[in-house]
Structures are given as C-alpha cells and as structure tokens.
Amino acid sequence: MEVVSLPPLVRVAVCGGTHGNELSGVYLVRERLKKKKKEEADTVSVMTVMSNPRAVQQCRRYTETDLNRCFTAATLSAPVSDRTPYEIVRSQELNTLLGPKGTDDAMDLICDLHNTTANMGLCLISYSDADWICLHIYKYLKSEMPAVPVRYIHYDVPLSEAYSMESVGKHGFAMEIGPQPHGVVRADIFNVMKEGVQLVLDWIHNFNSGVWFDGGEVEVYTMVKNIDYPRDAETRTITAAIHPQLQDHDFCLLHPGDPLFLTFSGKTETYKGVEPLYPFFVNESAYYEKGIALSLARRKKWLFHPFK
Amino acid sequence: MEVVSLPPLVRVAVCGGTHGNELSGVYLVRERLKKKKKEEADTVSVMTVMSNPRAVQQCRRYTETDLNRCFTAATLSAPVSDRTPYEIVRSQELNTLLGPKGTDDAMDLICDLHNTTANMGLCLISYSDADWICLHIYKYLKSEMPAVPVRYIHYDVPLSEAYSMESVGKHGFAMEIGPQPHGVVRADIFNVMKEGVQLVLDWIHNFNSGVWFDGGEVEVYTMVKNIDYPRDAETRTITAAIHPQLQDHDFCLLHPGDPLFLTFSGKTETYKGVEPLYPFFVNESAYYEKGIALSLARRKKWLFHPFK
Structure with missing residues (x-):
C-alpha cells in the first residue's frame, strides 16, 4: 500500500x-x-x-x-x-x-x-x-x-x-x-x-x-458550467427568477426537463441540458452582474489513501 | 349605526x-x-x-x-x-x-x-x-x-x-x-x-x-421603539447578532428576560424592557447603518364600522 x-x-x-x-x-x-x-x-x-x-x-x-x-x-x-x-x-x-x-x-x-x-x-x-x-x-x-x-x-x-x-x-x-x-x-x-x-x-x-x-x-462536485437568467434582448434585464421548485434546492440533482426559471409573466422554462447535473450557487445575489443564475456540477466519488 | x-x-x-x-x-x-x-x-x-x-x-x-x-x-x-x-x-x-x-x-x-x-x-x-x-x-x-x-x-x-x-x-x-x-x-x-x-x-x-x-x-401593530445592536464603545462596530431564538421570529411576543442578542464571543443578552412587545424588522440588513437591530410594537384590536 x-x-x-x-x-x-x-x-x-x-x-x-x-x-x-x-x-x-x-x-x-x-x-x-x-x-x-x-x-x-x-x-x-x-x-x-x-x-x-x-x-x-x-x-x-x-x-x-x-x-x-x-x-x-x-x-x-x-x-x-x-x-x-x-x-x-x-x-x-x-x-x-x-x-x-x-x-x-x-x-x-x-x-x-x-x-x-x-x-x-x-x-x-x-x-x-x-x-x-x-x-x-x-x-x-x-x-x-x-x-x-x-x-x-x-x-x-x-x-x-x-x-x-x-x-x-x-x-x-x-x-x-x-x-x-x-x-x-x-x-x-x-x-x-x-x-x-x-x-x-x-x-x-x-x-x-x-x-x-x-x-x-x-x-467531490466538479463545476461543469454556469447558466444565466433569461434576459430581455435589448435591455439585458432579467425576465425570470429561479423556479420555486429549484430555489433553495442546491445539490438536488437537476434532470433535463425539470423547471429552471419562472418568468415574471408566469411561464415556466425548463432545463434543456442532456445530462442530469447538480445545481449550486442557485440565486446568489452577487452573480446577477456576472450572468450566473446557477452553476452546475458533476459529482464523483474519490478514493484516497491513508497518510502521514 | x-x-x-x-x-x-x-x-x-x-x-x-x-x-x-x-x-x-x-x-x-x-x-x-x-x-x-x-x-x-x-x-x-x-x-x-x-x-x-x-x-x-x-x-x-x-x-x-x-x-x-x-x-x-x-x-x-x-x-x-x-x-x-x-x-x-x-x-x-x-x-x-x-x-x-x-x-x-x-x-x-x-x-x-x-x-x-x-x-x-x-x-x-x-x-x-x-x-x-x-x-x-x-x-x-x-x-x-x-x-x-x-x-x-x-x-x-x-x-x-x-x-x-x-x-x-x-x-x-x-x-x-x-x-x-x-x-x-x-x-x-x-x-x-x-x-x-x-x-x-x-x-x-x-x-x-x-x-x-x-x-x-x-x-394593528403600532411601533413603540427601536433597539440597536450592542456596539464596541470605541469603534461602534456591532459585537453581537440577533439571538437564534429571536431570528426569524418577527411578531412572536418578546417577554422581558427573553434572549435578544448572542455576542460573537458566545454570550446571551436578554430583553431588558418591562413590557412584552412584538418584534419586527428583526435583522433587516439596511437598518444596521441606522442603528436598528429590531423594532418593537404594541398590538391592539381595532373595531371599525361598515361603509359605502
């Protein structure tokens, strides 16, 4: 060993x-x-x-x-x-x-x-x-x-x-x-x-x-990508909030087709990815200006050896 | 009538x-x-x-x-x-x-x-x-x-x-x-x-x-007074946070002797008032600069007449 x-x-x-x-x-x-x-x-x-x-x-x-x-x-x-x-x-x-x-x-x-x-x-x-x-x-x-x-x-x-x-x-x-x-x-x-x-x-x-x-x-959760809010094409202001089913559910596996955003007019937008991933930094206030509504991670198990 | x-x-x-x-x-x-x-x-x-x-x-x-x-x-x-x-x-x-x-x-x-x-x-x-x-x-x-x-x-x-x-x-x-x-x-x-x-x-x-x-x-809750955070006498920085038993408990009657603050070194400070009152705006972030940790209200019932 x-x-x-x-x-x-x-x-x-x-x-x-x-x-x-x-x-x-x-x-x-x-x-x-x-x-x-x-x-x-x-x-x-x-x-x-x-x-x-x-x-x-x-x-x-x-x-x-x-x-x-x-x-x-x-x-x-x-x-x-x-x-x-x-x-x-x-x-x-x-x-x-x-x-x-x-x-x-x-x-x-x-x-x-x-x-x-x-x-x-x-x-x-x-x-x-x-x-x-x-x-x-x-x-x-x-x-x-x-x-x-x-x-x-x-x-x-x-x-x-x-x-x-x-x-x-x-x-x-x-x-x-x-x-x-x-x-x-x-x-x-x-x-x-x-x-x-x-x-x-x-x-x-x-x-x-x-x-x-x-x-x-x-x-270990390895960051894969960020997703931005839906935004108005002209003004760049956001047009939706994180969907209530996703809000507060960091690290709960997000599947393709799951609700992602709820527009301010009441329409649900879903996760269009092909791979289920783990959301985190869901609705972090400092990231609005960075164009990040949430981040997505892949989870893996990591085996490691004893030491000293 | x-x-x-x-x-x-x-x-x-x-x-x-x-x-x-x-x-x-x-x-x-x-x-x-x-x-x-x-x-x-x-x-x-x-x-x-x-x-x-x-x-x-x-x-x-x-x-x-x-x-x-x-x-x-x-x-x-x-x-x-x-x-x-x-x-x-x-x-x-x-x-x-x-x-x-x-x-x-x-x-x-x-x-x-x-x-x-x-x-x-x-x-x-x-x-x-x-x-x-x-x-x-x-x-x-x-x-x-x-x-x-x-x-x-x-x-x-x-x-x-x-x-x-x-x-x-x-x-x-x-x-x-x-x-x-x-x-x-x-x-x-x-x-x-x-x-x-x-x-x-x-x-x-x-x-x-x-x-x-x-x-x-x-x-109707009528505002009676504000309470400030405990502060360092010299620097005026706060030395305590709202006590966990009060945090998120807006409008739950606060009795004399109830926990009010938890200092950053771990000491509990209690409510010193003589009258039970209803707390609100408990830990509002914009009020730190105004010297308000929470507000206290008296509750009363108000009877009113029908109209048109």
Whole structure:
C-alpha cells in the first residue's frame, strides 16, 4: 500500500472580508483579531487577515472591482498606477503578505471565509480535486459537523488562471456558508463558520502532531458550467427568477426537463441540458452582474489513501 | 349605526424601486410598465412608477441618501443646488408627480413596494391606524391570501414629519414583503407581491363600483421603539447578532428576560424592557447603518364600522 508523507502546515492564514458584505467572515476575523488565541501557537502560526477593509467599511462586495477575481498570475504581476482599481493594488499587497503565489514562501494553507445567499450549507471550494490536505479537512468537517450539510466543490482551473484568494497558498480553499443575505450576520450561520474554522485548525494541529489519518471515500462536485437568467434582448434585464421548485434546492440533482426559471409573466422554462447535473450557487445575489443564475456540477466519488 | 361615505379612489400609484436593491418591486414595476394592463382603466387610473431609477441601475438601496426618508415637509420644500443629493432632487420630482403632499391634487392612494431581509411575511405599513381605506384593504388581503401571514403596522408620526413615499398620497401604505435578501429576486416572494398588488387593485375597483363593505375587527401593530445592536464603545462596530431564538421570529411576543442578542464571543443578552412587545424588522440588513437591530410594537384590536 502506498503511503505518502507531507510536510507540516506551519503557516496558515484565515481571511475574511474578501467580500466586504459577507459578514460572517468579517465578524469572525474581527473577533479573532481581538482575541489572538494562544492555543494555536503550539504547532502552527495562524495569521488572521481582513482582506478588503475598504469594502468592509462600506459594507459592499467591493469598491471598484471584485477582489476575489484578482489573484490570477496576470493581475498579480500587472503594473500599477494612480488609476489602478483599489482591489488590484490590494491583491498585490495580499500576494506579498500571503504568497507570493506559487513560491516556497507562500502560506502553507489559506482558508478564505465567504457567505452566499444560496442554500448551500457549508462548502469547501478549491481548485484541486486531488489535494489530500483539503480532502482530509473536508472529511473531518463532514464527520464532526453532522447537523450541517458539508460539501466539496472543485473548480477545474489551472493555478495561473485561478482567480481567487486561496490560490495564493500552497493549499487553500474558500469556506462558503449559506444561505445568508449579504449585509446581514445571522448567529446560526456565524456559529457554523466559527465551528468550521476551529475544526480546520484542530485538524491541522492533529496533522502536525503526527496523527495517522485513514484514507477513504469522499464525494467531490466538479463545476461543469454556469447558466444565466433569461434576459430581455435589448435591455439585458432579467425576465425570470429561479423556479420555486429549484430555489433553495442546491445539490438536488437537476434532470433535463425539470423547471429552471419562472418568468415574471408566469411561464415556466425548463432545463434543456442532456445530462442530469447538480445545481449550486442557485440565486446568489452577487452573480446577477456576472450572468450566473446557477452553476452546475458533476459529482464523483474519490478514493484516497491513508497518510502521514 | 354610523355609516360613512368616502369618495372613490380614481388616481392610484403603484411604485417600486424606491430602494434600488429591493427587487420584487423593481421587477413587478418593470413587468407592469411592459404590459400596461387595460382592465384597471374601468374605474381607476393606475400610474406605475420606478421611484429611484439610478439606485435600481446600480442595484443599491440609494445612491447618496435614503430616498424613503426624504418625503418630510421640510425636505420636500428644501432649496436645491448642484450639490443636493440625487435622492432629495428625486423626492421633489416624485412629489410633483404624485402629490403635492397634503393637497387635493395628490394621488388618492399610493402603494409603495418594498422587501425586507426580516421574516415579516406581507405587511402594510402606514402612518395611520384609523384610515378606513387602508384597514379595509388590509382586511381584504388577509382574507384572500390565507397562505401568507398578512399584518398591518402603524408608525405614529404626524403627516408633515412622515418621511416615506406613500405619505405623499391621500391614502397610502408600503407593502413590505420578506424574507428576501436585497439584490435577489425570489419567485415565491415575487408572486406574493404580484398577487397582493392585484388584490389591492381589485378591492379599489369594488370600492369604486359601490360595493358595500362590512365592518369588523382588525389587529394593528403600532411601533413603540427601536433597539440597536450592542456596539464596541470605541469603534461602534456591532459585537453581537440577533439571538437564534429571536431570528426569524418577527411578531412572536418578546417577554422581558427573553434572549435578544448572542455576542460573537458566545454570550446571551436578554430583553431588558418591562413590557412584552412584538418584534419586527428583526435583522433587516439596511437598518444596521441606522442603528436598528429590531423594532418593537404594541398590538391592539381595532373595531371599525361598515361603509359605502
């Protein structure tokens, strides 16, 4: 049996406020910055980062451009001037602080905290479907948080084109929790995030302490495509909402012919795809401007080996 | 028995987008502007108005100042210059279009469409607890929409200080529907609003056609006070969220000693008032900046006479 060994995760970053109106992460980061927990210092150094303080201050997703689309190799190396959007300047600062991306100096792991208006429970979102650290953390959260639906989403994008914050670390994921309106902090969602982050740090501590981890089977949702709202040909305004039968039903298999949209005049439009797929980010408010009504994923099982 | 007679409601306005990110009203107004329904022309002329098109375009509550706080006598008569906030200029335009407030030329009735992140169902919000037109419409909606919780909220403010849009009409109310995140349109909430507006217009048609209306008893919630979040003395950032036992429990009687907030460090804070009151606008995202975590109301029964 093949057994792999991986170096300990010594430098870890917990980041919130990458989107300034996703408040669970904003208040969790504020709370952590106030407390400076001691117990984490044992085997790991945890840096807590407020990613986009200007957007947080305004309680908006971003001030000029979406920070969480700025971490591509191209944007991180783009020249800056006085007219460069704040978020591009900030992404380069964060790359210096937590990276540089793709180098030995980068953080061992970045956990970036997000909320969604979609009914997605707790999702770890990563650019790899074969990162054993991330998959093991996922497995640990799933077993330790039985009351919360925990899932793993994989975006199949090469590292240089990976656009979001966690791609700056050697390992990393976004922890996405919903449903919660942006600009709102709900105690239940906050507590799930707080527990999730603590479990991530617990797992890292165990890993660094030499605990043996069993292998096993996990389910991974790999993003296949996005679907936009029906729109008026001239004005580009949307002409339908997510169908009530799909609303709040993230990760419930969508079959060809299933209701997808309900137009504002009352007509149902169905899913025209040929393959049943799993919807997620269903009716995420920040994605209207990106032309995404929902995303669709293929689910696969992934067997992995024990390690340490 | 006293029987009153009231003049017909000939000129009615249905307004949406007063807050640009409250999308049920935005899309309902767009849909109505597209269709220009004919059947309403029988006994009543209905004007459909997009109140704050700039905020709608940006999908924000407002661009410079909250439009729905600009309809006081003082603001409506304030001199304007190049530096006057857009929403103040717009409130004066709307006052010309739908008012002037307090005059015979004003609309007979204004129905202004809103959404809230709070779990409030459908509420009619009015500055009067004795406006028979509004109370009868409320009674009609309540009886015709048995699947939806329908309530009537009264803000006890004199007309000249009444700050919101519907105060420009001879009669008027905000139709507030939630929960829905701002920047999101849910088909279920949209359909409740669409049905609610149609029932309002149906009632007006019946009223104008000389239908006799029974009197009866209705419950009215009168706003007593607002409660702010616990805040850090220095930074003024909030230090707690609405307690999970209160979250989503709008209109469930809150007793002295009941949990009110859960601090981010996990401590429960209780309601310190001496009188049990009914909470509403619990965790409305737009009210964080206004220092309102929830509002509290006293409930009373109101008996009224039949009329026509």
